[in-house]
Amino acid sequence: MTDTIRALLAGHEEDLPAIGGPDRDWLTYGALRGLALDVTEALRSMGIAVTDRIAIVLPNGPEMATAFVTVAQAAVTAPLNPAYRTDEFAFYLEDLKARAIILPDGFEGPALDAANRLGVAVLRLKTDAGKPAGWFSLAADAPPGPLAAGTQPDADDVALILHTSGTTSRPKIVPLLQSNVAASADHIRTSLALTPQDRCLNVMPLFHIHGLIAAVTASLAAGASIWCASGFDALRFFGWMRDARPTWYTAVPTMHQAILSRAGRNADIIAATGLRFLRSSSASLPAQVMLTLAETFKAPVIEAYGMTEAAHQMASNPLPPRAQKPGSVGIEAGPFVRIADESDDRLIDGIGEVVISGPNVTPGYENNDEANAKSFFSAEGRRWFRTGDNGSFDDEGYLTLTGRLKEIINRGGEKISPLEVDGVLMDHPAVAQVVTFALPHPKLGEEVAAAVVLHEGGNADERAIRDFASTRMADFKVPRKVVILDEIPKGATGKLQRIGLAQKLGLADPA
Structure with missing residues (x-):
């Protein structure tokens, strides 16, 4: 049973290519397994145990992929x-x-400042241009x-922790076993x-679940290879495609466009x-874009x-011979997927x-009984998770999403x-009241406005x-539009309402 990441890598031939990158030799599965043993030994020598949590802050590329996997x-x-910030x-x-936190060798910046402020151990990731893509060693600053x-x-130990935005200002901690x-x-x-004959060209950020699992870990589960770019760059994409010779790539809709x-x-x-x-995920792919991609x-x-x-x-x-339906996110692909009443269980x-x-x-969710409830x-004999999305199945079992229940802004998959944005803007000395809301955007789907x-x-x-x-938030969270008003429109009960605010302010066409 391949119920751990180590087990996923165990059965593949030693000499098969696993991780690649620009102008680098391939790291083989045998070398990747050896690197994992070296990393484990290094971490144990630094006093880091199986349940200890290590933040990883690295640029996109093969070392980010192998750091996560090892x-x-x-x-x-x-x-x-x-x-x-x-x-x-x-x-x-x-x-x-x-x-601990893993940072590139020689890196100085906000992540190091925060780690030093909190007394978090700093581990330096060192690479060698003469080694294959993804090879690294670790050394402690202290x-x-x-x-x-x-x-x-x-199988029951936590492998990965990510934060996800919720309907509260505090992001929720999602532990994944x-x-x-x-x-x-x-x-x-x-x-x-x-x-093993497949190769993924990865342009997704590897701090995001999409790239970590769909591009990297799923490929490794198959004994396939991943060629890791330094991030998404439309100007360089086709050069990377020429060099990597992939059989597929995965991306968010804005990248595809x-x-x-x-x-x-x-x-x-x-x-x-x-x-x-080609694969698309993390945000809705417009039907027209799906058809144009397939034709191109x-x-x-x-x-x-x-x-x-x-x-x-x-x-x-x-995959063919079954249909790919534009506007649908497809059929259930792993877990059971059903429709539930929005209020009743x-x-x-x-x-x-x-x-x-x-x-x-x-x-x-970790330490969040209210969110879990x-x-x-x-x-019907199962434990179900509510996604916060509305949808329905057609007669062939294809799921179409009809909207989100939550007020989270989905900016191109982010x-x-x-x-959270409200809380930052309210710190401005001139601001008395703020409501952050989604502004429709033709390419990103939604943009941040306030x-x-x-x-x-x-x-x-x-x-x-x-x-x-x-100065206080990552660029993708900063409102692209700020409207200064004498009064923010309120609902019938006097509450400030985010949903539909773009339309009420004349910033978007009526729904």
Whole structure:
């Protein structure tokens, strides 16, 4: 039973390529397994045990992929977005109770400042240009602690911790067990029919569940290879495709749209590569984009439906000969997927809240009984997780999402809590009241906007408020539109309402 990350890698031939990257030799499966043993030994010598939590803050690329895969075989991984500011890093490190943080050798910046502020041990990741892609060694900035016991994680140990925005200002902690990660990787491997002959070109950020599981871990489950780019860059994508010779890639819709904008001048590379399929997830793929991608690449486009609490994949459009339906996120692809009443704890037919149950689903949010009580329920002999999405199945079992129940802003796959943005803007001395809301955007789906009321005598304009926010939040959270009002529209009960606010303010067409 491949119920741990270590077990996923165990059966593949030593000399098969596993991890690649620009201008580097391939790291083989044998070398990857050896690296995992070296990393475990290094971490134990530094006093880090199987249940200790290690934040990983690295740029995208092969070392980020191998750091996740190898550290997760020894301890608990917590990848963080390198774009965070110091206060954000401090929040996440403290919330995680991180024992250590992995940073690039020689790196100085907000993540290091936050770690030093909190006394979190700093581990330096050192690479060698003469070694294969993904190879690294670890060294501690400070003397190591007492030797830790050399146990390996089992199926019930936590492998990965991520934060997810909720309907409160405080992000929720999502622990994913070794068995959750392994199950999801196997589900994706199965739904995409991955084999050792497949190769994924990864352009997804590897602090995000999509890239970590769909691109990296699912490929490793199949004995396939992953060529890791340094991040997404539409100008460089087709050069990477030429060099990597992938059989598939996975991306969010905005990336696919940017790739399409440059596809015409790269028709020769597309033809020479001959992708087996393309995959899209993390946000809704417009039907027109799905059809254009399929025509441009002469390959099926597999739109999938995932979320952090499910260790990514829940549903997926199937490969041929079954149909890929534009506008649908496909058929259940691993866990059980059903429709539930939005209020009552029961399963229903028709339109309702999408719920899931299966081995890839988190056991529950950490230290958050209220969220767990709202998100999980038992019915028909199973424990179900409420996704917060509305949807329905057609007669062939294809799921179509009809909207989100929650107020979370989905900016091209990045989920942003409006209340978190509210809290930052309210710190501005001129701001008396703020409501952050979703503003429709033609490419990202949604953009962050905020309506603000100033204190009497307060002096601030849109630029000043945005500049203030940009020093305290990652760029993707900063409102792109700030509307300064005398009064924010209220609902019938006097409550401030986010949903529909863009329309009420004349910033979007009526729904």
